[in-house]
Amino acid sequence: MAHMGSEDDPVVSEYDVFITPELEHQLYVLQYINRPPDxxxxxxxxxxxxxxxxxxxSGFLEVDVPINIRSNYNKPQGVRWGEALRKTKGFGQKAYGTAAGFERVMPRMSTRPGAAGGEAPAAAAIDDDNIDEYITNFEDANEKGHVLNTQTFGGQIMGDEGSAPSYMVGTFKDDQLHLTKLNGLVQMRTEFHYLDATAQLDAVNRRREKESQEGAKPTEPKAFLPTVKKSGGDTAAELTQSFFKSANQEKWAKLQYSDEDSQLAYDAYSEHLFLADPSAAPKLHSTMNNSQYLDNISAPSKKRRAPRRREDLVEISDSDDEDV
Incomplete structure (x- = not known):
């Protein structure tokens, strides 16, 4: 690829550009919005x-990063948040926020007449309220999962939907630039799942307290009237509701992480992000000339107005002698 420079903007280097074959695997770039690049x-x-x-x-992706719990860490709050996450996960909460479709799992807290056994097992987990003990024996509590010791980042994959630009990742090798098409970008932001879990646990406790005061209501027979519902709609609200429902039902798939300095990362980098035999690569030929290319990348311009005829022109005089 050549570039015409000038005295103010000289050409400092030139590279031959190659495009790698489409990958069998998905390739995404994760952009951590609130993380310094260094x-x-x-x-x-x-x-x-x-x-x-x-x-x-649904395209949701989450990354857990360890927190240094031994430096500038609020132990009491860390235990409370860790307990909220542990308890809500204990009675079936698999995800939080948008990745869960904003759905909450609410356990059955009381025994209905005729039911066997006592309260649901989840109630016992909620009763476990040894915050002070966990703070005192902090290291042991951390090992047993009572402490918030990870920070979660999450985002949704932004894929190529046709109208959006196609992104590529470039790798350099001597005087060659190898471009590989991305399957999408993910802008990762801090997720506050521990706050969602705390609010959810508060709601469970309020419901439990209400049931203990009012007593368990016996199950009564209710009239059943069959109705026919639409299987799905195409309005914005219905599509959003359907998306969140499917996101809530979809299970997480765990991925293997390899550090950037690991041998596995270097092998994947060398194997997938470079063209194997650049000398045998066919040359690309553009179907547009320079003017057509500039027209395609430029913003659309307004249509030029047809020139006015001479008889349509109005002469304006700046003389003071004529009446206005």
Whole structure:
């Protein structure tokens, strides 16, 4: 690829550009919006992700990164948030926020007449309220899962939908630039699942307290009237509701993470992001000339107005002698 320079903008280097074949695997770029670029999530910075999970159909992706709980860490609050997550997960909450379709799992808290046994097992987990003990024995509590010790980042894959631009990742080798098409971008932001879990646990406790005060209501027979519902709609609200429902039902798939300095990462980099035999690569030929190319990348311009005829022109005089 050549570039015409000038004295003010000289050409400093030239590269031959190659496009790699389409990958069999999905290739995404994760952009951490609130993370400084000089502090990547790597083993060298003591922040290697501990878990990565994805919902392929709905496109949600989450990354868990360890938190340093021994420096500038609020232990009482960390235990409370950790307990909220542990308890809500204990009675079936698999995801939070948008990735869960904003759905909450609410356990059955009381025994109905005629039911066997006592309260649901989830109630026992909610009763476990040894916050002070966990703070005192903090290291032991952390090992047993009572402490919030990870920070979660999440986002949704932005794929190529036709109207959006197609992104590529470039790798350099000597005087060659190899371009590989991306399957999508993911803008990762901090997720506050522990706040969702705290609010959910508060709602469970309020319901439990209400039932203890009012007593368990016996199950009464109700009239059943069959109705026919539409299987699906095409309005914006119905499509959104359907999407969140399917996102809630979709299970997480865990991914394997390899640090950027690992041999596996270097092998994948060399194998997938470079053209194997550049000398045998066919040359690309453009179907547009320079003018057509500039027209295609430029913003659309308004149609030019037809020139006015001479008799349509109005002469305006700046003389003071004529009446206005």
């Amino acid at each position: 502090l990547p999530f790597t083993k060298a910075t003591q922040s290697q992700p501990s878990e990565i999970r994805i919902k392929p159909q």
